[in-house]
Amino acid sequence: MLNAFRSALRHYRELILAGTFAVMAAWEVLEILLLEPAYRGSIRLTLFIHSLQVLLIVAATGIALRAWREKTARQRALASLVEQVIAAQEDERRRVAYDVHDGVAQLVVSAKQHLDTATDLWPRDAQRAASETAIAADRLGRAIAETRRILAALRPVAVDAGGLADAARQSLDEVARDTGWSVELVENLGAARLPPAVETAALRILQEALSNARKHAGTTRIEVVLSRETDRVHLDVRDHGVGLAAAGGVRGLGLPSMRERARLLGGSCVVEAAPGGGTHVHAQLPLRYGLVAPAS
Secondary structure: OHHHHHHHHHHOHHHHHHHHHHHHHHHHHHHHHHHHHHOOOOHHHHHHHHHHHHHHHHHHHHHHHHHHHHHHHHHHHHHHHHHHHHHHHHHHHHHHHHHHHHHHHHHHHHHHHHHHHHHHHOOOOHHHHHHHHHHHHHHHHHHHHHHHHHHHHHOOHHHHHHOHHHHHHHHHHHHHHHHOOEEEEEEEOOOOOOOHHHHHHHHHHHHHHHHHHHHHHOOOEEEEEEEEOOOEEEEEEEEOOOHHHHOOOHHHOOHHHHHHHHHHOOOEEEEEEOOOOOEEEEEEEEOOOOOOOOOO
């Protein structure tokens, strides 16, 4: 009970102070209205002094109220930020669960089924058994590649080591090695490092775009452009695949995650059909960013 009272007192102390000042101002006004006849000879000087006191008290009240509003706004912003971080963590957990369930788990289960079939066929049809074994090996190889992709998405340490350009190049090299795609990276970020939050957000958006292309685009070619302006960074990812319509529209392409990452830094991310076919992801992130409240 005592702790709750102390906590409430700390939270509302500026408001209590403002209330005290307001009472003092009211008392001064009452003195001016009711008690001034007693000061007949010096009424002007007394009125001036009391009026000055009222003005000072009113000013102090305004300062106390403003301090309380600012403190309350900071507390609300902090609470909102905590909720935002927790929501982001839960979203990442869900995304990892979906990736493992829809990718790695299905590939491993398929590989086991083909190995079981090969075991049954081996005594009487070695050729078909060998074919089933080869399919199982292919499934396991894809599961390993998918596991590496998920781990890379969870741990973008390349940003810390060499910056965004090196991290993007590493991600593209991994995709090219796993898929055999033709990949191209064009960047003009300059020698100066970007803010860490901007680098991480840009890499996450790139990784998500590459993941979507692997799952939906049906492409063999990816082009990535990283460019830096005075106050912002642009990321463009272009595939030459089947395009949005054939892939089921933007709903299944991970746009909410990419858009939210950009929005939290005050930027934007758009997924659109590319001229001539394929999909184009464009993100722009300001270099001087502020925290943005999560969407309601």
